Amino acid sequence: GAVVSQHPSWVICKSGTSVKIECRSLDFQATTMFWYRQFPKQSLMLMATSNEGSKATYEQGVEKDKFLINHASLTLSTLTVTSAHPEDSSFYICSARAPGGGGYTFGSGTRLTVV
Amino acid sequence: GENVEQHPSTLSVQEGDSAVIKCTYSDSASNYFPWYKQELGKGPQLIIDIRSNVGEKKDQRIAVTLNKTAKHFSLHITETQPEDSAVYFCAARADSSASKIIFGSGTRLSIRP
Numbered sequence: 001g002a003v004v005s006q007h008p009s010w011v012i013c014k015s016g017t018s019v020k021i022e023c024r025s026l027d028f029q030a031t032t033m034f035w036y037r038q039f040p041k042q043s044l045m046l047m048a049t050s051n052e053g054s055k056a057t058y059e060q061g062v063e064k065d066k067f068l069i070n071h072a073s074l075t076l077s078t079l080t081v082t083s084a085h086p087e088d089s090s091f092y093i094c095s096a097r098a099p100g101g102g103g104y105t106f107g108s109g110t111r112l113t114v115v
Numbered sequence: 116g117e118n119v120e121q122h123p124s125t126l127s128v129q130e131g132d133s134a135v136i137k138c139t140y141s142d143s144a145s146n147y148f149p150w151y152k153q154e155l156g157k158g159p160q161l162i163i164d165i166r167s168n169v170g171e172k173k174d175q176r177i178a179v180t181l182n183k184t185a186k187h188f189s190l191h192i193t194e195t196q197p198e199d200s201a202v203y204f205c206a207a208r209a210d211s212s213a214s215k216i217i218f219g220s221g222t223r224l225s226i227r228p
Contacts, residue, residue, distance in 0.1 A: 044159070105161070108158045
């Protein structure tokens with residue numbers, strides 16, 4: 001079945017630095033990937049839709065200059081949290097839609113802690 | 116935009132009993148309704164989904180029902196087992212080029228031995 005790989009699984013960074021999270025579709029091509037953020041004991045909130053070869057579409061209230069998304073190939077999307085602050089600490093999850101109108105497959109998530 | 120409401124937020128059932136989680140959606144154009152199971156520290160895993168041209172779907176102990184008129188859909192888990200304990204999310208996708216799915220608030224299901 002469709003597999004989405006996300007790395008790293010966890011990362012700790014200092015306040016003010018930037019962190020890059022990778023999302024790869026391993027056995028299929030994904031023209032569209034999605035990035036979610038999940039705070040403890042809360043639901044997944046869609047941050048942006050990543051489109052291969054074009055600009056990402058951000059949800060209302062998400063700062064595009066802070067959360068940089070690059071979808072340079074059909075199998076890789078990256079999310080860079082720039083100038084991270086403690087309030088950016090969260091669980092970040094990517095997903096992609098399997099080909100042929102299949103369901104959405106999610107990565108295993110990245111636990112970001114900003115200290 | 117789409118809004119998905121989910122109830123209850125927590126649910127505790129005796130092992131072997133059934134569990135039911137209910138969701139409502141706001142966008143009548145939504146046509147795809149997946150259910151996900153999320154274990155601690157992991158990404159969501161699809162457990163079952165239903166499309167708007169179907170009223171019910173079953174996969175072993177798991178079933179989903181959809182009432183398009185009322186904009187309700189429900190997850191039914193029968194003969195619950197300890198490994199069913201997790202957080203369950205419903206979601207909905209509108210029929211648009213964006214293809215994004217919106218999640219409900221989640222239900223923490225606990226199975227009592």
